[in-house]
Amino acid sequence: MGQRLDDTPMDVVVSGLSSPEALVVWKPLSSAGAGAGGLRLYWSDVGANRIDTCFLEGTGDTLLKCGEVRAVRSDVPAVTGLGLDPGSQTLYWADSNQMRLQSAPLTDPTADTTVFEPLRLPTAIAVQPMEGKISGAVFFIDQATPATLSKVWINGSGTRELMGGGLSQPRAAVYQLGACYLADPGTGSLLVVEEQGAYTSVLYPPAEGPRMAIRPRGIAMRDDVDGRPGTAYGALDSAAAHSHAAEPWLLLALAVGWLGGQRYRYTLA
Amino acid sequence: MSSVATTDTIFFTDDVDPPTIRAFNLGTRLITKILSYTMADLVERGISPLHADGYNRTLRPRSMVFLDEGEGRASLYWADARTHVEKRQALFGRSCAWAAHGRCLAKALWATAAAAPSKPRRRVQAPSWGSGSTTLRWMSSSPA
Numbered sequence: 364m365g366q367r368l369d370d371t372p373m374d375v376v377v378s379g380l381s382s383p384e385a386l387v388v389w390k391p392l393s394s395a396g397a398g399a400g401g402l403r404l405y406w407s408d409v410g411a412n413r414i415d416t417c418f419l420e421g422t423g424d425t426l427l428k429c430g431e432v433r434a435v436r437s438d439v440p441a442v443t444g445l446g447l448d449p450g451s452q453t454l455y456w457a458d459s460n461q462m463r464l465q466s467a468p469l470t471d472p473t474a475d476t477t478v479f480e481p482l483r484l485p486t487a488i489a490v491q492p493m494e495g496k497i498s499g500a501v502f503f504i505d506q507a508t509p510a511t512l513s514k515v516w517i518n519g520s521g522t523r524e525l526m527g528g529g530l531s532q533p534r535a536a537v538y539q540l541g542a543c544y545l546a547d548p549g550t551g552s553l554l555v556v557e558e559q560g561a562y563t564s565v566l567y568p569p570a571e572g573p574r575m576a577i578r579p580r581g582i583a584m585r586d587d588v589d590g591r592p593g594t595a596y597g598a599l600d601s602a603a604a605h606s607h608a609a610e611p612w613l614l615l616a617l618a619v620g621w622l623g624g625q626r627y628r629y630t631l632a
Numbered sequence: 633m634s635s636v637a638t639t640d641t642i643f644f645t646d647d648v649d650p651p652t653i654r655a656f657n658l659g660t661r662l663i664t665k666i667l668s669y670t671m672a673d674l675v676e677r678g679i680s681p682l683h684a685d686g687y688n689r690t691l692r693p694r695s696m697v698f699l700d701e702g703e704g705r706a707s708l709y710w711a712d713a714r715t716h717v718e719k720r721q722a723l724f725g726r727s728c729a730w731a732a733h734g735r736c737l738a739k740a741l742w743a744t745a746a747a748a749p750s751k752p753r754r755r756v757q758a759p760s761w762g763s764g765s766t767t768l769r770w771m772s773s774s775p776a
Binding site for chain 2: 364365366367368369373374375376378382383384385386387388390402404406419423426427445487535537544546548553566567569575576577578579580581582583584585586
């Protein structure tokens with residue numbers, strides 16, 4: 364389903380699916396090569412053992428809807444997490460049946476590669492795109508007890524557990540420059556983890572004051588602002604500044620953590 | 633144009649009754665309701681209230697993506713895992729019980745593709761969130 368962020372009403376984008384679970388959008392880069400051509404949705408259908416895709420079609424005046432649905436893979440029984448790296452044009456998915464994290468180029472989705480195994484109970488992934496020669500990474504949630512958030516570098520240089528406590532039933536993750544945001548319907552919370560694990564915070568519910576009960580299952584964020592990178596750091600910093608305005612040490616820790624993380628990323632690359 | 637800030641905002645599907653799409657602003661730490669939807673809303677948009685096997689559909693919002701289309705246009709897309717046919721195996725098995733094989737197969741495929749119900753043999757009581765307001769309102773200016 365879809366909702367334009369204006370006054371146009373919600374609408375059904377594609378129907379007739381079995382049990383759609385993970386969803387990602389493909390937006391071609393201006394200089395994209397193969398695979399470019401338009402906006403696309405990719406989703407996993409765990410009831411039909413498939414990963415499907417469609418081009419989003421429309422005039423632009425109303426909600427874009429799916430054109431012809433095509434199977435990317437029809438032999439993947441339990442894909443619970445899906446991610447895309449637009450730079451390398453690579454599709455990543457977490458297979459909770461084979462208990463592994465896999466990838467394949469969009470140009471040849473059958474040529475899959477195992478990125479990491481074994482997983483125990485993967486529920487979501489988020490892709491940190493490759494930046495030039497700097498390795499990208501895949502964040503993955505493993506919901507086995509205790510639930511964890513980990514990160515595997517795509518160049519094969521390592522894996523790191525970023526968060527091993529405080530999670531109940533995390534089900535969604537999204538990466539925005541510098542941080543991984545999580546949704547945990549088990550605790551009814553939204554969380555943020557700095558990309559190296561240097562900083563973790565519960566964004567919602569607040570420690571005190573009024574709150575509402577939520578069960579967040581899927582989360583999404585705008586990639587950046589006007590194509591400028593770095594917005595997420597600003598978002599993270601502004602969030603911290605709002606909630607910990609009297610704690611300047613925390614902002615200092617954020618900055619140190621970020622700089623350390625950048626150095627680590629370069630080292631790995 | 634949207635009156636909801638799209639930067640520094642986490643949009644999320646809220647698996648409550650009724651399913652709700654919300655926005656959490658990282659700066660203000662406030663949650664804003666974007667919309668709620670019920671089965672009646674989907675029926676208006678061509679989705680059958682019954683699964684192909686005759687069971688009532690329930691709503692379960694899942695993954696979500698944000699799409700910036702440029703020129704100030706942006707959209708949210710999300711999957712609802714229970715809006716669609718649950719199991720094709722169940723669909724075939726169900727249909728074959730009351731029709732000749734060839735006809736059964738044809739009917740099952742049609743039902744799957746069109747998300748339309750087959751003749752129900754057994755129904756279950758719809759959960760409480762299966763009906764409700766059919767009005768979708770843009771409520772970005774008011775807290776959830």
